[in-house]
Amino acid sequence: MEHVVIIGNGIAGVTAARHIRKKSDKRITIISSESKYFFSRTALMYVYMGHMRFEDIQPYENHFWKKNRIDLIEDYVDEVDFQSKTLKLLQTPPIHYDQLILATGSKPNKFGWKGQDFHGVQGLYSKKDLDLMEQNTRGISEAVLVGGGLIGVEMAEMLLSRNINVTFLIREKTFWGNALPESDSNFVTQHLNRHHGLTLLFEEELDEIIPDNSKRVKEIKTKSGKIIPCQFVGLAAGVSPNIDFLKKSELETDKGILVNPDLSTNQKDVYAIGDCAQFRTPINDRGPVEQVWYTGRMMGETVAQTIVGNKLNYQPSHWFNSAKFFDLEYQTYGRVWAKPKDNETSFIWKNDKEEVLLHFVFDKDSKEFKGINTFGLRLRHELFEKWLNEKATIQHVLKYLKTANFEPEFFKHFEKEIVESFNQEFDEKVELAPKKWWGKLMKDKV
Ligand SMILES: Cc1cc2nc3c(=O)[nH]c(=O)nc-3n(C[C@H](O)[C@H](O)[C@H](O)COP(=O)(O)OP(=O)(O)OC[C@H]3O[C@@H](n4cnc5c(N)ncnc54)[C@H](O)[C@@H]3O)c2cc1C
Known part of the structure; x- marks a missing residue:
């Protein structure tokens, strides 16, 4: 029986697995180093804010996977040998695939800031990051966030919900200025300014994170020379495809894994979907890399069709997106x-x-x-x-x-x-x- 292996159990990988199962009897294995079971990344903030427990953001019951004959392996894939079609994992014996789907998601950007690895400094992407944020913010009163985008706003809302004052360093002149026209950015800024405890500093960049004796952040310095005391620094300056472990292989990559319209890569029987994929030719007026939830789901559905023999190109319709800036x-x-x-x-x-x-x-x-x-x-x-x-x-x-x-x-x-x-x-x-x-x-x- 043909073996389909999927690296990554996020929305893209899991959707592909579910749709392949609906239409075929192939053996399916999903590997992820983050967690055994799929969870909704977009809802991580609600766990921190106490609106939901972690179990509540897992859309499927634990028995779903066995019932649908989808094997789950919690381990990290260290290397892919595309010639022998073998995956090397850290703890599990090597695994052979007939078809491989790479759905490895993103990682938070770190730009080599001085002090970025001190205690109390982190991004927010994974479940591990959420657990770390829980530890890092216990009992603190002041935080600095770097980068004005959607994840930054979520982190601000999370921190304010625990009465932690937040200073937001935004490099641009306006909020989320690479995505929003100035009129819209200003409108969002007005809304954010209504939140007590949140300070937005525009055209300010992080220069250095300064630790105390125990290597925990005690303050930061901005490029304009401001010193801001804080016990937590959230790095929210965007994300990029999580593909470092593939960089030394013969898989063709750029910012992400380069894919054709049908999501195939330059390696036989290997596909890439979700946040980690980069279209060689962007579709219509869409960007080459799409890092949102519904596009991961659509790519998962599309690749599943190809895997079961109905070759299909990814054909998203018009761009849309939604988000919340606190309650706006x-x-x-x-x-x-x-x-x-x-x-x-x-x-x-x-x-x-x-x-x-x-x-x-x-x-x-x-x-x-x-x-x-x-x-x-x-x-x-x-x-x-x-x-x-x-x-x-x-x-x-x-x-x-x-x-x-x-x-x-x-x-x-x-x-x-x-x-x-x-x-x-x-x-x-x-x-x-x-x-x-x-x-x-x-x-x-x-
Ligand atoms: C805090 C936050 C809030 C967000 N909010 C929104 C929102 O409101 N709306 C929206 O549209 N999008 C939102 N996004 C973006 C959205 O969550 C992502 O676009 C989507 O989850 C990506 O799905 P994916 O399946 O491509 O990858 P991921 O969900 O990142 O899954 C990839 C998985 O692969 C695993 N993996 C990677 N490499 C390996 C390896 N070598 N071996 C084993 N496992 C590996 C990773 O650990 C990870 O578990 C948000 C993201 C974050 C971080």
Whole structure:
């Protein structure tokens, strides 16, 4: 019987295993050094904050794996011999594969900061990191976070939940400036500034971490010379593919493991999926490396088809993502670039009191809708997907915006105001669909 071996039991590897099992009788083994059972990485913060126990973030019962004939090995793969199709592990005898799926995820970036290995300094990626954070933050009162992105915000929320004051060092002029346009960054910053105990320092970089006698961090120095006392430093300056153990092999890698549209690599019967994969040719306007949960799941589903004999290319649709900045919800559909493209223009509407901002992007000439960032309001994914597929105009999107709203009752206060504001700013006017239509429109999802 053919043996499919998967390195990595995150969302990508586990989805591949489940879908291969659904469609075949192949022998399946998943190897991971992090934990025996799959857990939801995105929910680690809730364990620290006491909202959930670690068991609660494991989506499957422990007996699921045996029942589905998926063997689990908790060990680290040290080396892959692609010629003999053999994996060398630290504690387990070598394993032969017929097909290999690399789903090894990411690791937090460390940029060689002076003092980055002292006690009390860490990133947040793995279960081990969570346990370490638990130890490192016990009884402390001040923390510094380095890098303004989504994981940094989560760490800030975690620390504040334990009354630990946080100073956030952000290298850029604005918050998450490589992903958000300035208007949106400023809006998020306003929200973050409302949280007592959180201080944001822009255009500040870590220079050095300074320890006490027991090699535990006692303060940090910034490049501008500020000294900030702290007992914890969180490194949240992004992640990169976790592929060091493969670097000396004949597997072709760059930032990640280079893959073709069907997720195959340059080695026979070897595929890479999830955070560790890098597309040789990026798909449409997506980046070459996609480090989000749902793309890992989609790649897992795709590779499973190929493994069971229905060769399939990874064909994601329009870009979308969602996150939370404390209690401010953020969603993005289509593309809202941090710096708009030449032919694009924006319409931004916000209500500071209610903490809602909508940022629409459309083509200057054709008026084709290109993307939206929403803050403080949840809008329906399937409708934006439809409008992007149909190349709907900005006027169409605004006219029917109400149908995309998850919370119509709440939203009815805004939609007229949004359209009026658009009509004031732009020449092409939008007419709201008459009120009597709304019932039908909501049903038909125009
Ligand atoms: C704190 C945090 C919050 C996040 N929040 C969000 C969010 O809200 N929304 C979102 O879309 N994304 C979020 N992400 C990103 C998302 O979690 C990742 O994109 C996703 O989990 C990656 O899945 P994966 O299967 O590719 O890899 P991983 O989940 O990283 O799994 C890879 C596994 O392989 C193991 N492994 C690696 N090398 C070896 C080896 N040589 N031998 C054995 N085992 C090995 C690793 O230990 C790991 O367990 C978050 C990430 C973090 C860290």
